Amino acid sequence: MNKSIVQFQNVSYRYDENSPLALKNVQFSVYEGEWLAIVGHNGSGKSTIAKLMNGLLFPEVGSVYINDINLSDDTVWDIRDMVGMVFQNPDNQFVGTTVQDDVAFGLENHGIPREEMVVRVQDALEKVNMGEFLDQEPHHLSGGQKQRVAIASVLALRPRIIILDEATSMLDPRGRNEVLETIRQLKQEDNITIISITHDLEEAARADRIMIMNQGEVFHTGNPTDIFALDEKLVELGLDIPFTHKLAKQLIKHGFGIDDSMLQEDKLVDYLWKLQQKI
Template sequence: MNKPLVSIEHVHFKYEGQEEYALKDVSLQIYDGEWLAIVGHNGSGKSTLAKLLNGLQYPEKGRIQIGELELTEDTVWETRKLIGMVFQNPDNQFVGTTVQDDVAFGLENNGILREEMVERVENSLKQVQMEAFLQQEPHQLSGGQKQRVAIASVIALRPQIIVLDEATSMLDPRGREEVLNVIRELKEDHDMTVISITHDLEEAAKADRMIVLNRGQLYREGTPEEIFQLDEELVKLGLDIPFPVKISKMLREKGIPVSKSYLSEEALVAQLWTSHSGK
């Protein structure tokens, strides 16, 4: 595995006026070029972790290192250049009157020269298949299209890390699939590091590695295959098992030979087809 790009070491965090810690002694590493899903029920601490990574909050104890920099109030603007955030509601991220203006906004703030800005705006919109919507007003777009523009705004800034903070939770299944496919392609084409903070285990199944948070603490970590073997344990934590994993389990209980819990419907269908046709 590559070197850690982000190190979170013994981090504690408590909101003002709260007795309970939102995060308690959390340590984890995020590696260059991986897709890491951080999952947990509401109140598990995952959104707090997103705020800490972006310097919207700072740990009470412990430290966060991003690249070569320790994240502090003095370094926060430098570390934010390394991390691009895509939030739950794309409407909250729109600032331009057109799609083009919106993607250009962050580049203008960073003092990018006009010629390069035009090129980056066009390239980033092309990467998310939204280049035909340059002059469109953002409010005329569908949820999935808005989220793709929000992603284009982030990737135009060329961060090393992209954080999806419940970024697909307001989308319908088709919009969610579109956005996740775009992220997968970007990760592969640009060797980007993706941190997906979500309660949706269907989304988490697409990651290379998963971390489960529970009541502010790191509960488990492993590959999606390893985590989904926890099965009923995840349900008790308030998480819903992905549909293909549930079906795999039901088929095994009925005596149908399914060698493992499949993470995608396509893989499960292929396995059933192969075993049924005797190949």
């Protein structure tokens, strides 16, 4: 196992003194280079965790460490240099009149020299397959393209960690797959740590590990196979079992040779296609 790059140590948080705890004694680690999906119903605490990772909030009790740095007023900017966030609505993140202006905006704020800025902008856009859209106006892009540009804006800052806070929830299926495939490639090629906050278990199935939040507490953590084995318990927690898992279970029931690797949609489709070719 790689070293932990994020640690929550007995973290509790409430939004005001009259409200209940949004997080209750939360403790977990995220490991360098892994993809952790944090799932849960609305109000489960998953978005509060995202804000604590980036110093948008500070723990009421306990400690948050990012790459061994304890989150505090004194360290928050150091931590934000390591953590990039991609939010739900890409339109809310655009500030430039063109794609390259938008990706360059954060670099300008960090005082990056122009020569390096040009290289970083081009490199970040190439990584998300948007290199041909440098001079395009953002509002002409599709939803998936906009979100990939938002990811490029974060990538250009060279973070160690990227947090996706419901980043695919407003996209159509094609745009959603574009973004998730981009994230998979970034993790594989650049060893970036990915933390996705989502209520969608289809999306979470692509992660290395899944952590379920329920009423401000960590309910269960495991790989996708472990999590989907909870089955109807997920429904009780307000989460829907992915269609791919439901289909795989039926295939197993009828004697087909399904293994854990086929819980992901593309792998199962490939298996069924090869099976059909044999018939």
